[in-house]
Amino acid sequence: MADIRLKKSLGRFHLSAEFNAEAGLTALFGPSGAGKTLLSQMLAGLITPDEGHIEIAGRTLFSSAKNINVPVHKRHIGFVFQEHRLFPHYSVRSNLTYGSGRRAGKATPVSFDMVVNILGLNTLLDRKPASLSGGERQRVAIGRALLSNPKILIMDEPLSSLDDARKAEILPLIEELKSEFNLTTLYISHSIEEITRLADSLLLLDKGEMKAAGPVGDILSRLDLVPYAGGYDAGTLVEARVAAYEPGHHMLTLETESGGRLYITGSAKEIGAAVRLRIRARDVALAKTEPKSLSILNRFEGRLVDHCSGAQGMEELLLNVGFPLTARITRKSFEEMKLTKDTPVWALVKAVTISRS
């Protein structure tokens, strides 16, 4: 879908990136200053790379070898920026349709009504951007990019200028658009929460270098990537299906593909639904024998697969409990428990610490 190999030096900053993005949502993750925005601007044609090539949907947009550099307006890349960048002199409707003259993007152009419905813009169409709230503006900006019928959508930290409440309002909309239009999307973020929620695959960028690329679940369960993939907030992504509901306690039983069982709170409506959970490594406790009479509901029997030392007296562990699970405990506990590879362990996770994505 997208085949990208780029190099660019700006002063003492060197960016070198090479990756393939398939259909679905690929997240580009890294701390501030990692070069994420520079990379996205090169894809959009706003900055010319020193060398490399960009191929999207079978079309070469840039090639230093073949001396190709397609100008911005002919790249068919939809862009959602950190700031909304709506045109102040146009109504919401005119903003939305500004780029919709472009037909070359997809065989079936994105429909205006559908975008307006999903993003909830019906009542805003005749208003000017100045009278909209921050969240509304960003919703319009997303709709505008979609309606330009792009071959690929780049979202550059689209939620970073919004408060948590607005983020919570827009995240599900992005998920819905993703499943509705199935557009190849590159989502740039430094929020591990957003990424575990949205991403199918993950590219890790740090100081201008690609650290890893692959399915998001695999990357998040790699111990060597903990410093790049969330650091203090690092954790595992677990995909599961709601198998049962216990009405008296509002408890859900989830089953992973490999047969693991988890318990979280939820409602009866969700039976059969697929859910994504995020279990932070720092929320996982370990025991060598099966603990009895304990408040913690999620007790997984498994074994230690791998471990490495982390920051400030911490030990990062990878367990297999029917699914991969990372855990972080102090080195003191690690040594006192005499844990080594293949040691059988019980992993304990309080249901209330598990984040629903």
Place this chain on the structure above:
Amino acid sequence: MSISPAELDVILLSLKVALWCVGISLLPALLIAWLLARREFYGKTALNVLVHLPIVLPPVVVGYFLLVLLGNRGPVGGWLLEHFGISLIFNWKGVVAATAVMAFPFITRAIRQAIEAVDKNLEVAALTLGRPPFMVFLTITLPLILPGILAGMTLGFARALGEFGATITFVANIPGETQTLPLAIYSLLQTPNAETAVWRLVIISVVLAFAAIALSEWLTRRSIRRLGGNF
């Protein structure tokens, strides 16, 4: 007070000259303002200095340069005469040329500041939506700088109404041909016992100036409202 035919001639000539001045300056001013605001190129500083020169040079000097360049035997004037049959010497077209050169820096400056105030990111966003650069200029930049263009036009118009030094040097002070308001006031000041006539033209000048500013304020406010009102 009723206006005499002689005074009416002066007023109409002044208005005609000022309108032509703004009319022929606008597109070149827009182009140069855009170049200065948005492009980097070799000789940008030189162009900037050249545009601003009429503000800092004595108007008489500008008038003399015009005489040399645009006179019937000058390099530009001779060419105009030969190819288009246009002579600028001692007629109203010469006044337009003189006022246009003097007003140009004011018009360009106002438009340039307006262009610099437009968020470049909006233009970038428009490009990513698939519109070619010229369309982006027409649909985004131009509407957003409209208040600045109006301000520049008003400044240019007022400058043209008031131009004296370059005009009198280039095309002299000929009643009915090149005598605009300031030149007519100057002539009357040289005439004994013409204080009343001087005062009448002075008041007319003030009224015209006020009217121009009021009209421009009204147009500017209207365009800002139309543009979404949040600048």
